[in-house]
Amino acid sequence: MTNRSFCVNGIPTTLPVSGSSTLLDALRDGGLTGTKRGCDMGTCGACTVLVDNVPKLSCVTPAAAVEGCRITTVEGLSQIGIGKRLQEAFGKCGASQCGACTPGMLASLVPYLEANPVPTQEGIRAAIGSNLCRCTGYEAIVASAMEVCGVDPEYAAPAPKAGRVIGQPTVKVDAPGKADGRAIYVEDLSFPDQLHGAILRSPNAHARILSLDTKVAQAMSGVHLVLTGEDFTRRYGIFPYVRDEFPLARGKVRYQGEAVAAAIADTIDIARAACAAIIVEYEKLPFALTAEEALKPNAPIIHEVDHRDRPKSDNVANIAKPIHLGDVEGAFARATHIVEGNWQYGGNTHAAIEPHGAIGLMAQDGRLTLYSATQVSHYLRREVAHVLGIPEETLHVIQPTVGGGFGGKSDLFDFEFCAAEAARRLGRPVRFIVPREHVYALHRGRHPVHYHQRMAVDQDGNILAVELVALLAGGAQYSYGFVTRYYVLQLLGPMRIGAFHGEAIRAYTNTAPCGPKRGHGGPQETFALQTALDELGVQIGLDPIDHRRRIALRSGETTVNGFTYGSSGILECLDAVEAASGWRERINNLAPYQGLGASMSSYITGTAWPVNPKTDTVQTIVAIDLLPDGHVVIRTAVNEIGQGVNTVLAQVVAETLGCSLDLIDVHTGDTDLPKDAGAYSSRLTFMAGRAAKQAAEKIREHVGSGRTMTVTGEYVTEEIRGGDYDGSTIGASPAYSTTAYVAEVEVDPHTGIIRVTNIWCAHDCGRAINPTAVMGQIEGSIYMTWAETVLEHMDYNPNTGLHIGPNLLDSPIPVAADTPNIHAIIVESLDPKGPYGAKEAGEGPALGVPAAIANAIFRATGVRVRRVPIRPEDMLAALKRVAQGETHVVIE
């Protein structure tokens, strides 16, 4: 290490730097943790800082090379020109959700806006071309840049005011800290005496571990502990009744990237070197990468025993019991029009900008603390305690600021167990920060699903029956597959359907385990349903939006599988996207190869049943302390992951108490706080919001009394608006959101390249408690499934069984310039059960985008797309068939 001088944020600074230190490491090790590490490969832009006022990627800049330069990080941006105003605009416009991209985004924008005081949309999008955002769809970021320059951002104004605090566009309580670098993420935590952990992962898709030799690694100087599969004898699982995973592989590996061993050492470099020194002898086994391959009679068996050690002779992970509702065959016999075929939805992954990470810490009183970037603190505590064999109450899980979840941090992960176990054994803090490449092995992303579908309608377009048979590639573990198998069948709203038959098989495959990603099973199913509906509507000659109006379920109505709408705003949603997109004037006057397509969807507002109905009947408890000085403290374990739940709770309590938001502090994300199940299934606004309102109502009369009081409110599963058949509890929810979409596409007939230019989305979220946050959730959802439709993938090489590129270059996520203009519209159909009528906004708007795009492509080209992602080479081949006179060209 050599001491080198820099001028950091205006202050002459000396930092110890080695020849291989990057500027990012030098800054972060020097205490400036505002600059984030997203990929360490110069691809995501989270680490962007200003070097002599020029945005540069600090993770690929050798620190020594910029000695003597002026370095400006997010912590110092407020001193530069419009920096401070831009930071404030980020809060006002909702440009920071998880906040992981924010420091780099600001660093790119500040010099650009200084040089271009009257910026254009295109200019701003180009200026942030190196900065990937995973939350916002870039809309709010662009809007905040324009706002700060006094340019009309052409950004739809959020919803009308509803209450004093409720319904008011509100700066999120954590927004300022995310814009100035104060927010502390797991990697930003640092403890005296801490050790660093690294995990050795399988290079093979399927292999027997013949031997594992850790002797050399253990003898290395600076290595404190090496953990292997032998160190963990208990399995874990997100569902405690189907525990099937060991933290470290035992006997065999079932997918590339499965954790095999962990090394804990003085430095991360030593820990990684120790991993490299572990000698593993593998016997490679044949592998199955797709559900079809895995279910063949002679397929390699991935799990020889099930979670209860019973022998297993096939790769069936989960089967959904056939759901048979109504007279399906009779309906098909009566139908005037039927569509039948195969639909495919490819796998993809969350790719949050912040990789996962955890730190284990042994307190002097013998209590173990685990910091983790998790969405499910309580489930994590339950399973770590189980695997380590310690009482749950002796484990304390703390969730720092989380840099993006989308479902990707809602399972339990190898490194979390390793961090806890190593901290317990060594009595020292142990940190595991997951490298980007390994995030693709943790995965738990969108399941690849193949459907065989039949849909029948009468001459008026009423759906008489739907039959869905789904095949899911589950990856190598159980994970959330227990519920995914049903989600891919049961999200049938907001359509009136006469009869329904559904079956699903989820197969184990030698790929990273799949799990929940935003909309959990819904985008796949909605894609199949809403494109089939479109085909039938065209056959009958119905306008797609009119057709959907005809079959839309209204408040009080019930889906074929028993989901009852406490409120349904789907008609208003359809009206809104029809008007906003200019559908009536445009649909019959489209330019060649331009198309508009519509779709609609419905989603749950939390699961009525928690993952363990035996022990988790109370889903949320919110405590409120009224302090003598008038301050109000909200305490609950809910997981704020950038979606804005902390702000929602503050607003609900402020509204109910009639007090100012400034008087409210929110403490969340800690298992020592009153319990909450976690951030998944779009449940928190509804469930935690209700608990908060209930608690606040108990002390309303005491506000200003000078008394000290603590009250609690809770949400307990009560009346469920769901069906009554095997599996009906999955997807049954206390309330359902509805959404309508219109997508606009242009297809290049010469290349097959598809450009989605605009997406209009009207989402009925019940009461929009924080319209700014709701807009952000809608935009982010739209962005995410648009990207799945045209760009992203989670593909494996059929010859090697390996991921084709676990990095952000080979598995790209979109940049701002390519992201369509997203027009989010809030529709408020108040649900009598929701807090102030609120339902959900975080996931529902993701469901219908792929179908709307596919339907627009049909308008543009005459080609029916039944496969996502849609590739230009396939589009081009299909266009050739159309040109040759084929009439019903389908990409399936």
Place this chain on the structure above:
Amino acid sequence: MWSLSETRFLIPTTWEQAVVMLANEPGSMPIAGGTDLMPNLRYGLASPSTMIGLTRIARGPMSFMDGGTLVLCGLATMTQLLSDPTVAIHAPELVEAARVLAGPAQRNMATLGGNIALDTRCIWYNRSKRERDGFSGCLKTEGIICRVINGQACVAARSGDTIAPLILRGAVLDVLTPEGERLIPLANAMGKSGLFGPHLALPSHSLIRCVRIPPAPAGWRATYIKVAERSDIDYPILSLAVGGEFEGTRCRFIRVVVSAMMPRPRLHEFTVGERLTREIIERIVQAVARATKPLDNIGNPVRIGFQDWRKHLLAVRLRETLTSL
């Protein structure tokens, strides 16, 4: 993501000092912008014991005219090329390449010399050690066979955006070696193999100090076309420079450089001598397409038909470009 192996970091202040350091320090490697090199080092594709950081070298102007020749500093960043009025006048096709290279932050870092010397890329090569262990490496790393062609030649692709327009213009590298200055036409520096080391056929311990672009003929019209999955960040899946000399409507000749397909960019020259008719354009397009064989070393091998589509895309973009020249 992956640890960088420990190195010394030397900071020369003159070109001469830099080449002497390169020659005297065994296992040393120059680094300029670092946007491509640093990820490769993290993947363990090279492990220099000494890095020679070039960005502090005292240098003259980023560009100047030497008679009719445009001389560009090897350390000029893409952003500097974009804002340089001299370059805009004398090498607009290069400016276009600089404009579409990666993303804005990368352009603030990436240098012209670095982009020319960019290591070749391949889906089997740009991989971490753990991943390479899963398929026993390739010819360019620990393996014994090229995974793309199942043979003994490395076909990793030349992916620098600036290379095609520079070859189109007959650019010459002004290379400094410990023995002195050498002028090497860029086209001659392009090795046929994608292997590291010989991937750029330059003398050992040499640095690209300047790039000399001879004057374009009168009536020269040219442009650069890049196709990538995204508008920013990505390396090209197709890199195409097209130029022609025109006298009124009469086209004397057309030159096309195709890159990002193979280790060696391919220069095609067509004498025209008349108006550039649709038929002539088609002949050029077909000739170029016939000679281009995209390999499964760029892009997603699971995408069936992707490489044929890449070739089709080449034809479409070339046709469009020639029509609008």
